[in-house]
Amino acid sequence: MGGTAILPHNPSDTWKLPSRGIVGMACLIIAEAAIFIIFVVAYVFYLGKSPTGPAPRDVLELPIFTTICLLSSSFTVMGAVSALKKNERNLCSLLLASTVLLGAIFIGAPRTSGINRSIAMA
Amino acid sequence: MVFIAIGPLTAAQIMLMLDRFAGAYFFDTQAGGSAVLWMHFFWIFGHPEVYILVLPAFAFANEIIPVFSRKAIFGYPAMVAATIGIGFISLSVWAHHMFTVGLGAWANTFFHPRHNVIAVPTRIKIFNWLATLWGGKIHFTVPMMFSVGFLFQFLIAGLTGIMLSVAPFDWQLTGYYFVVAHFHYVLVGAILFMIFAAFYYWYPKMTGRILSEKPGKWHFWLFLIGFHLTFDFMHIPGILGMRRRIYTYEADRGWMIWNLIVSSGAIFQAIGVLIFVYNLVWSYFKGLIAGADPWDAWTLEWSTSSPPRAYNFATIPSVGSRRPLWDLKHPEDPDSNYEM
Numbered sequence: 128m129g130g131t132a133i134l135p136h137n138p139s140d141t142w143k144l145p146s147r148g149i150v151g152m153a154c155l156i157i158a159e160a161a162i163f164i165i166f167v168v169a170y171v172f173y174l175g176k177s178p179t180g181p182a183p184r185d186v187l188e189l190p191i192f193t194t195i196c197l198l199s200s201s202f203t204v205m206g207a208v209s210a211l212k213k214n215e216r217n218l219c220s221l222l223l224a225s226t227v228l229l230g231a232i233f234i235g236a237p238r239t240s241g242i243n244r245s246i247a248m249a
Numbered sequence: 250m251v252f253i254a255i256g257p258l259t260a261a262q263i264m265l266m267l268d269r270f271a272g273a274y275f276f277d278t279q280a281g282g283s284a285v286l287w288m289h290f291f292w293i294f295g296h297p298e299v300y301i302l303v304l305p306a307f308a309f310a311n312e313i314i315p316v317f318s319r320k321a322i323f324g325y326p327a328m329v330a331a332t333i334g335i336g337f338i339s340l341s342v343w344a345h346h347m348f349t350v351g352l353g354a355w356a357n358t359f360f361h362p363r364h365n366v367i368a369v370p371t372r373i374k375i376f377n378w379l380a381t382l383w384g385g386k387i388h389f390t391v392p393m394m395f396s397v398g399f400l401f402q403f404l405i406a407g408l409t410g411i412m413l414s415v416a417p418f419d420w421q422l423t424g425y426y427f428v429v430a431h432f433h434y435v436l437v438g439a440i441l442f443m444i445f446a447a448f449y450y451w452y453p454k455m456t457g458r459i460l461s462e463k464p465g466k467w468h469f470w471l472f473l474i475g476f477h478l479t480f481d482f483m484h485i486p487g488i489l490g491m492r493r494r495i496y497t498y499e500a501d502r503g504w505m506i507w508n509l510i511v512s513s514g515a516i517f518q519a520i521g522v523l524i525f526v527y528n529l530v531w532s533y534f535k536g537l538i539a540g541a542d543p544w545d546a547w548t549l550e551w552s553t554s555s556p557p558r559a560y561n562f563a564t565i566p567s568v569g570s571r572r573p574l575w576d577l578k579h580p581e582d583p584d585s586n587y588e589m
Binding site: 157158160161163164165166169172173176 | 281
């Protein structure tokens with residue numbers, strides 16, 4: 128350090144930065160929410176506006192199976208992290224593989240419209 | 250604010266891309282889409298964006314004005330609250346850009362006072378900066394001169410902003426040069442002036458050399474005169490009916506003399522910026538050696554060498570107040586005795 132000396136550091140009154148992980152995840156959620164709120168607003172704005180169709184129910188279907196796969200993958204990846212913290216590497220590998228499989232099913236499952244994927248992701 | 254404001258623009262651009270390349274019609278009015286929806290989405294981004302740009306300028310002012318007034322900043326908690334208030338309020342006032350598109354009287358009546366509310370925290374900031382200057386031992390260095398210019402011009406920009414937030418007034422001037430003059434008062438008169446101030450203030454810390462003061466003052470005065478010639482007089486053709494985005498007009502409109510003054514101001518500004526660029530280069534090689542703390546400032550960066558070493562501080566410093574270097578220089582009367 129050049130220049131003037133600085134007051135000595137006193138660990139007892141240290142102000143700690145908030146966790147980068149929590150701040151980063153909060154920022155990601157806020158940004159994603161801002162994007163998808165606009166999509167939902169556009170959807171609601173045009174709901175029932177088309178006199179000739181197709182209406183949303185004509186092109187959208189609830190992708191129940193793929194949604195279950197998508198949501199389940201959140202649990203398997205969390206389980207993988209927990210397993211890694213406990214140093215259970217085999218279980219971690221199994222859960223990570225399950226996550227990849229569930230993700231692959233979600234992305235690769237046949238569907239009538241790409242819109243379904245967007246709705247499920249939203 | 251960035252995370253909240255950029256998202257709507259991203260989503261709107263995705264929909265626009267679908268319109269252009271995938272046969273969708275979100276915003277295509279010929280196919281049942283809505284251009285007004287695009288305007289909403291754009292301005293949900295566009296208005297907070299102005300504050301995203303200006304909040305760093307406020308931060309520069311908060312640093313520079315107290316140092317050259319030789320006083321601690323006045324009303325720090327109110328300053329912080331005003332900054333947060335501006336951030337939140339700016340996210341809910343977008344439709345005052347859309348008074349003339351036919352939102353209806355109720356929507357206009359709602360958004361008109363909403364926008365005026367933002368003037369409250371903004372004026373708190375102006376008041377606090379003025380109160381910081383009041384009774385201070387003001388040093389008119391180049392960064393301080395730009396900061397004083399910022400104060401005056403930001404006040405004018407805010408006042409014309411309030412004028413434009415009044416729906417009947419806005420109806421007369423939306424899409425005219427008055428609006429162009431208003432937002433250039435914000436972008437140039439406030440933001441760019443504080444960017445210049447910040448350059449003069451922190452250049453010594455970045456390079457180890459002080460930007461030369463004489464060309465700095467030439468830069469300030471030429472840019473100030475040019476700015477006011479351009480953007481003060483730009484309001485007038487707007488009031489006289491000159492619309493935005495036109496490249497020529499008939500000679501008998503009465504706008505010629507005003508546009509001549511506007512253009513002459515641009516020449517002053519350009520010369521000022523050229524002097525600034527020259528000063529940046531010249532001072533980098535031959536400017537006065539800055540030392541660690543050329544402004545007798547109070548924040549931590551001025552306690553390190555100029556430019557700072559890669560590791561900044563060998564040990565983590567302890568900060569007991571908002572002016573830690575003041576505390577170190579004045580152990581008999583540190584701020585930490587007064588601050589919570």
